Amino acid sequence: MTRRPEPVGYWALPPVYDRWQRSYGNDYTTLIFPQLRATLRSLSLPPGSMIDLACGTGSLALLMARAGWSVAGIDASPGMITEAQRKARRERLRINFSCQDMRSFTIDGEVDLVTCMFDSLNHLLSLQDLRRAFRAVRRSIRTGGYFIFDLNNERCYKRHWHGSSAMHGDDFSVVLESSYDRSKKLGSIEVTVFDRAGSGFRRRREVVRERYYPRTLVREALQTSGFSSIRAREFNFTPHPEFGPLKSWWVVQAK
Secondary structure (H helix, E strand, O other), X not given: XXXXXXXXXXXXXXXXXXXXXXXXXXXXXXXXXXXXXXXHHHOOOOOOEEEXXXXXXXXXXXXXXHOOOEEEEEEOOHHHHHHHHHHHXXXXXXXXXXXXXXXXOOOOOOEEEEEEOOOHHHHOOOHHHHHHHHHHHHHHEEEEEEEEEEEEOXXXXXXXXXXXXXXXXXXXXXXXXXXXXXXXXXXXXXXXXXXXXXXXXXXXXXXXEEEOOOHHHHHHHHHHOOEEEEEEEEEOOOOOHHHOOOEEXXXXXXX
């Protein structure tokens, strides 16, 4: 019996993703961009060429393009890429968006920077797949270039990946049923999306799965994939200090 592959990329969320994010007050891109900008300043890295990996609807790619970067956006979800292309056309920004798997993507040439935000790498459910993604990133970066990404830490999963929550807008609702298996280090969210379709509403459902990776495993995978100068620190991306550090911020260099 042939095993069905894990689904790749969101398909239910893309049409409402930006509205859902805005309903929290500030979307993740708005919260993370100052930190990314400060990191680039600390590296004395001027605008050049970059890839935003797992770019979603392109919000970060658009900000970086406005800041003078030549940007390519890559995501496994056709729906996310469609939304990103629509936004770039509306803002008249030239960004090359393509639908590819982060474990095997390819580009022409090499870039100065790759970013991968919003715990996208946690979506890879095996250390083998994480290594594959790191190797694909390394092939795309010039020697001396940088890879900057974030990962959810275990505090995030233990604190927030449990129970039910819902967010409602004027023309959509997103319902989340979350759980975290501490023994397997696996989180799961059942996402149900209701949004307007014609004179009524449509209902779509998908399951998002993520894995927590201890820092030692991430560091080893980066080292064996061709990266050095590996720096990581915990941080709280929210405006709520009581949450504590929920993510780790990684800055590594291609050797």
